[in-house]
Amino acid sequence: MTTELAKTPLYDWHVAHGGRIVDFGGWAMPVQYTTIADEHAATRTAAGVFDISHMGRLQFFGPDADRFLDAVVTRRVTDIKPGQVRYALVCNEQGGILDDVLVYRLPMESSGSHAPAASTNEDDTPTFQVVTNALNRAAIVDWFRHRLPDFATRFDDVTIGTGMIAVQGPRAVSTIDSIVGGKLGGLRNYTSTSTHFEGRPILISRTGYTGEDGSEIICAARDTTALWERILQAGQETTIRPVGLGARDTLRLEAAMPLYGHELNETINPFQAGLGFAVNFGSREFVGREALERFASDERQPVRVGLQLDGRRLPRQGCSVLQGNETVGEVTSGTFSPTFERPIAMAYVRPSAQAVGSRLAVDIRGTQHPAVVVPLPFYERGKKILPQRHGEHRGEML
Amino acid sequence: MKPENLLFAKTHEWVAVANEGGQKIATIGLSAFAVEALTDLVFIELPKVGRQVKAEESFCEVESVKAVSDVYAPVTGEVIAVNESLPDNLETLSSDPFGDGWIARIKVSDDSALANLMDHTAYQKQCEE
Numbered sequence: 001m002t003t004e005l006a007k008t009p010l011y012d013w014h015v016a017h018g019g020r021i022v023d024f025g026g027w028a029m030p031v032q033y034t035t036i037a038d039e040h041a042a043t044r045t046a047a048g049v050f051d052i053s054h055m056g057r058l059q060f061f062g063p064d065a066d067r068f069l070d071a072v073v074t075r076r077v078t079d080i081k082p083g084q085v086r087y088a089l090v091c092n093e094q095g096g097i098l099d100d101v102l103v104y105r106l107p108m109e110s111s112g113s114h115a116p117a118a119s120t121n122e123d124d125t126p127t128f129q130v131v132t133n134a135l136n137r138a139a140i141v142d143w144f145r146h147r148l149p150d151f152a153t154r155f156d157d158v159t160i161g162t163g164m165i166a167v168q169g170p171r172a173v174s175t176i177d178s179i180v181g182g183k184l185g186g187l188r189n190y191t192s193t194s195t196h197f198e199g200r201p202i203l204i205s206r207t208g209y210t211g212e213d214g215s216e217i218i219c220a221a222r223d224t225t226a227l228w229e230r231i232l233q234a235g236q237e238t239t240i241r242p243v244g245l246g247a248r249d250t251l252r253l254e255a256a257m258p259l260y261g262h263e264l265n266e267t268i269n270p271f272q273a274g275l276g277f278a279v280n281f282g283s284r285e286f287v288g289r290e291a292l293e294r295f296a297s298d299e300r301q302p303v304r305v306g307l308q309l310d311g312r313r314l315p316r317q318g319c320s321v322l323q324g325n326e327t328v329g330e331v332t333s334g335t336f337s338p339t340f341e342r343p344i345a346m347a348y349v350r351p352s353a354q355a356v357g358s359r360l361a362v363d364i365r366g367t368q369h370p371a372v373v374v375p376l377p378f379y380e381r382g383k384k385i386l387p388q389r390h391g392e393h394r395g396e397m398l
Numbered sequence: 399m400k401p402e403n404l405l406f407a408k409t410h411e412w413v414a415v416a417n418e419g420g421q422k423i424a425t426i427g428l429s430a431f432a433v434e435a436l437t438d439l440v441f442i443e444l445p446k447v448g449r450q451v452k453a454e455e456s457f458c459e460v461e462s463v464k465a466v467s468d469v470y471a472p473v474t475g476e477v478i479a480v481n482e483s484l485p486d487n488l489e490t491l492s493s494d495p496f497g498d499g500w501i502a503r504i505k506v507s508d509d510s511a512l513a514n515l516m517d518h519t520a521y522q523k524q525c526e527e
Contacts, residue, residue, distance in 0.1 A: 036438045036463050246438075246464065312441040312485075314461060336440040336463055365459075365466070 008053035009163040009224035017242065024245055025135040027054040032244040039247035040338040043210055047169035047235050048243035048251075052216065053224065056137030057162055058144070059106075059126035062153035069103055069128060071286050072147055074270060074279040077128075083107040085190045085205050089270050089278050090140060095291030096266035097273070098143060099136040100258065102207065104129040107194045126156070129203075131164075133260045147287075163224025165217045167231055168243075168251070172214035173206075175235040180204060184215050197227050209248065211255025211379050250335050256306060256346065256377035262317055262333045263304055263346055269295045272348065274304050274376070302329055302348040306376040312336065313364050315345040320363040321353065321371070328353040331362060337378065344378050345371070399496045401430070405472070405512060406521035412496060413472040413515065415506065422506040424473045428460065430495040431525045438463040439488045444480040445502055451477060453511030458501055460491075469501060472515060474508040 005028035014021065019030030030051065032039060042048050060069065066078045075088035082105050090098045105128055132140045141157055148154065167176055176184045180195045184204055187193060192205035202219040219227050232240060249259070258264050258273055269292065270279050279292055295301065309315060315334035320327045329349030337344045345362065353360055356375050361368040404412040410432035414425045433439070441461040451457045456468035457477070480502045484490060491499040516524065 031464070032437065250463065312461075314440060314463070314466075336438075 006054070008051055009221045010051045010053060010228055013225050013228065014051065014242075019242070019244060022245070024054065025133075027134055029054060030242075030244040032246040033242050036244075036246040036250060037338050039241050039243040040250050042239050042241035043169045043212060043243055043247065043251055044339060045170065046238035047167055047171040047175055047214070047240040048210070048247065049228065049231050049235075049240065050166040050168065050243050050248055051164075051228070052166050053159075053163040053221075054134040055159075055164055056130075056132035056134060056140065056157065057159045057164065057218065058130045058132065058141065058155045059158050060128040060130070060153055060155045061123055061126050062151075064151040064153040065126075065128045065155075066105070068144075068148065068151040068153045069130070070284055071151075072144060073101065073103060074286065074288065074292065075103075076280050076282055076284060077103050077105070080105045083187075083191050083193055085192055085207055087190070087278055089275060090143065091270070091288030091292065092266060093288055093291065094266075095269040095288045095295050097260075097264045097268055097270060098266060099132050099140050100260060100264055100275070100278075101133075101140075102131040102205075104131070104192055104203075104205070106203070107192060130155075135260055161221050163219055163221050163227075165219075165224065165228055165231065166208055166210075166214065167217070168208045168210040168212045168214035169240075170213065171235060171238045171240065172212065175231060175238070175240065176204065176215050176217070178234045179230055197223065197230070202227070209255075209257055210251035211257070211377065211381055212251075213381065249333075250338055253333050253335050253344065253346070254337055254339055254377070254379035256379075258304070258346075259333060268348070269301075271295045271298070272301050272303050300351060302350050303354055304332070304346055304376075305349055305354055306374045306378055307331070307334075307345040307347055307360065307362065307371040308340075308374045308378075309343040309345070309362060309369050309371045311369060312343065313367075313369055314343050315347075315362045315364055315369070315371070319345075321347050321349055322361045322363060322368060323349075323353045323358070328360065334362075339379055346376070349373075399425075401496050402518045404496065404518060405515035406518065406524075407470060407472050407515055408524065409468075409470045411469060411472050413512070415473075415509065415512065422509060423478070424475065424504045424506050424509075425500050426469075426472060426502050426504065427495060427500045428469065428491060429521070429525075430492070432467075433492045433495050433499075436460065436462040436464070436467060439491060442484050442488060442491075442501075444482070444484065445477045447477055447480060449477045451475065451504065453508065471504065473504055473506045473511055475504040475506040477502050478505045479503040 014030040073088040187206040208214040319331040321329035334345030358373040443459040445457045451471040458469035
């Protein structure tokens with residue numbers, strides 16, 4: 001059975017510019033335009049521009065939007081101010097992760113991208129927005145819908161009517177600011193504001209998924225290609241590049257950001273994933289709370305660690321992690337790090353294998369390759385150092 | 399070597415067979431199209447010299463950031479040489495795929511599988527599809 005892939009507003013642009021199209025969660029997305037190494041380097045040294053229109057965008061209306069979201073995500077959102085953005089998890093009753101999301105309390109002045117004609121009815125203006133993974137959008141829509149009846153709120157799935165572009169890298173903010181008159185530079189991390197591009201409303205946030213400074217921008221679907229081309233043009237003095245999902249993966253992996261379907265799934269809880277910061281209990285009730293309270297102090301569970309390997313073979317999702325002759329865990333993501341020029345991986349391992357410096361092995365297609373547990377993230381903006389090798393301290397690696 | 403003078407497998411290996419002192423020797427590599435499609439190569443596992451391989455058996459692995467790809471032997475015989483410089487110079491596979499980017503040489507014991515291979519024109523057609 002073949003089903004037609006969904007296309008973002010930028011699909012034709014990708015095809016016309018050499019993007020190699022793959023099926024990603026039912027979307028026809030570019031995996032790369034040139035090489036992963038080239039696009040990765042452009043993002044680390046100048047700026048990368050990413051089509052992330054496939055991510056789910058839900059806008060919430062009505063007086064109870066904040067109370068509703070507070071009841072379905074792991075992090076309190078009733079206290080966030082207009083413009084603020086908060087990373088949170090949606091968990092099931094067992095504490096398993098259904099999705100990791102960004103919750104925006106939308107800036108006051110406008111609804112951002114959606115921008116219906118000015119309305120006098122408060123209920124027509126969205127107050128919150130949730131950005132979901134493309135893969136999980138349908139399930140989250142369903143999950144939320146079943147829990148709506150207790151609250152005076154509703155939501156619209158605006159994914160199709162809008163586009164979303166990420167611009168990431170040391171030159172990202174100045175590039176965007178040349179288009180929006182400096183409004184991005186004035187934003188703190190994890191905040192957003194509404195502004196305009198050629199007279200049309202857009203929502204810009206200081207967020208991202210690469211370990212670099214930058215922005216994610218939401219606009220109307222029909223404005224997406226014009227905005228995309230304008231960004232590439234504004235950055236042309238730099239090595240700005242369109243970047244596909246291939247380098248998006250190597251970038252987020254170096255920055256140790258979890259990816260749903262790899263580090264996160266329904267059998268993993270936030271504390272195992274190292275995302276305890278995104279859970280606050282307080283006195284509120286939310287789905288999964290009871291289970292999560294037990295997991296918070298469970299020291300016997302496997303947790304997410306970073307692994308560094310020698311050689312050039314790539315550890316991939318599903319590879320066993322061994323300590324001596326015993327299997328102690330499994331790789332969830334692995335790649336050849338373009339920054340450090342060595343294989344890196346994230347894995348879930350048992351307590352005996354969790355300490356930084358633990359000598360382990362990864363079974364790659366039947367052969368055991370030595371691996372050592374290193375601190376996460378592998379890459380941190382401005383430091384760029386990392387993995388200490390077996391017994392040897394590595395300084396600057398770039 | 400000119401690609402026009404080579405034979406190609408559906409699985410993108412090229413082969414050149416030469417008569418050397420009464421022995422048929424096959425030199426094998428990966429087509430420019432295949433290397434271009436893989437991109438971001440990180441690793442090659444060469445076969446061991448002396449290994450007996452059967453036609454259409456995987457005898458080498460090439461790994462890119464995206465995936466691991468098998469390289470299949472186009473003939474049956476014994477591996478008599480491998481390109482030892484490749485593991486440390488993977489870029490040769492893309493800069494000179496039909497020359498310095500050769501992967502292995504096989505002393506042919508059975509070349510009947512050569513009949514399944516394509517000439518350059520037919521192979522190019524396959525790549526365009």
